Amino acid sequence: xxxxxxxxxxxxxxxxxxxxxxxxxxxxxxxxxxxxxxxxxxxxxxxxxxxxxxxxxxxxxxxxxxxxxxxxxxxxxxxxxxxxxxxxxxxxxxxxxxxxxxxxxxxxxxxxxxxxxxxxxxxxxxxxxxxxxxxxxxxxxxxxxxxxxxxxxxxxxxxxxxxxxxxxxxxxxxxxxxxxxxxxxxxxxxxxxxxxxxxxxxxxxxxxxxxxxxxxxxxxxxxxxxxxxxxxxxxxxxxxxxxxx
Numbered sequence: 278x279x280x281x282x283x284x285x286x287x288x289x290x291x292x293x294x295x296x297x298x299x300x301x302x303x304x305x306x307x308x309x310x311x312x313x314x315x316x317x318x319x320x321x322x323x324x325x326x327x328x329x330x331x332x333x334x335x336x337x338x339x340x341x342x343x344x345x346x347x348x349x350x351x352x353x354x355x356x357x358x359x360x361x362x363x364x365x366x367x368x369x370x371x372x373x374x375x376x377x378x379x380x381x382x383x384x385x386x387x388x389x390x391x392x393x394x395x396x397x398x399x400x401x402x403x404x405x406x407x408x409x410x411x412x413x414x415x416x417x418x419x420x421x422x423x424x425x426x427x428x429x430x431x432x433x434x435x436x437x438x439x440x441x442x443x444x445x446x447x448x449x450x451x452x453x454x455x456x457x458x459x460x461x462x463x464x465x466x467x468x469x470x471x472x473x474x475x476x477x478x479x480x481x482x483x484x485x486x487x488x489x490x491x492x493x494x495x496x497x498x499x500x501x502x503x504x505x506x507x508x509x510x511x512x513x514x515x516x517x518x519x520x521x522x
Contacts, residue, residue: 280323281313282521285339287329288316300329306509312521318343326482326520331355331500333399333429345520346499350479354497356398358432363474367467368492369394369439373432377417381435385412392438397424398431411438446488449504451512453482453519460507465489482519 286304289295296304296316304314318325318341325343332338338348353359358373365371370388374381377395385393393412394401402409402423409415409423450468451458455476457468468485471492475483482498503512 281319281321282324282326283313283315283319283322284326284328284516285318286314286316293317297329303328303503303509303512307513307516310510310513310517312513312517324520326516327499329500331399345481346479346497351497351499353478354475354480354483354495356431357396357434357494358398360475360478360495361434363478364471364492364495367471368494370437371434373434375432377421377433381417381433385435388437390437394436394438395420396434396436397429398434400427400429402427443488444493447486447493448488449501449507450485450487451482451498451501451503451515452476452480452485453498453515455481456519457485458515460511467491471495 284304284307286300287297289297294316296314307314313319313322323343324345325339325341326345327339332348332351335348338351340348357371361368361371361373372384372388374384392414394410395412396402396410402415402420405423405427409420412420448459450464450472452472452475455472457464457472465487467490468487471485471487475485475495480497484496484498484501486493486496503509
């Protein structure tokens with residue numbers, strides 16, 4: 278049976294049929310390449326891909342059975358505590374706690390770490406200010422206060438601190454239908470190993486952020502930014518090849 282593929286973008290605040298301004302340029306490139314786009318699934322569409330904002334509430338996630346991923350699959354790549362176990366030896370050393378309290382200090386001391394990077398499963402605090410996710414530069418109390426202002430579910434991931442110079446070497450790799458894409462086509466072995474394991478979690482499109490030596494993090498393809506280094510045309514060509522041919 279022939280499939281009719283369609284990408285669904287969020288709508289604007291004023292018109293349910295108009296694509297949100299943030300995604301209009303990407304949508305135009307997709308459309309120009311022959312990919313069907315819109316804000317509402319067409320009756321004839323047989324496969325749907327969502328591209329838009331982060332979704333943290335199950336009831337707000339697209340629930341049409343034609344979408345490539347379910348909410349359950351989406352969260353497996355959104356929550357660090359969900360995907361970390363299958364790539365722990367390929368990533369940054371990390372442990373998880375339910376709360377930032379006195380007992381965490383002892384756990385950090387046992388690791389002999391003098392600095393750690395902390396994120397709440399799917400969200401760090403670096404979007405507020407650089408260093409807000411780094412302890413002891415930012416206290417647990419301040420982190421907890423900020424997370425109350427920006428509520429996210431999940432566990433706290435306590436990660437061994439990696440210097441900025443090393444982290445800045447990370448690149449974003451897209452995995453579509455199990456195939457890895459990158460603008461330079463030079464895929465590090467650690468990414469190949471990680472993708473092979475992560476594919477078993479069920480997603481048909483997700484991202485791996487990695488340096489040549491280790492995986493930094495993984496993200497769901499629905500909300501992952503293509504990054505400015507990847508042109509809209511290149512990104513659209515990957516999707517066209519894998520889903521709309």
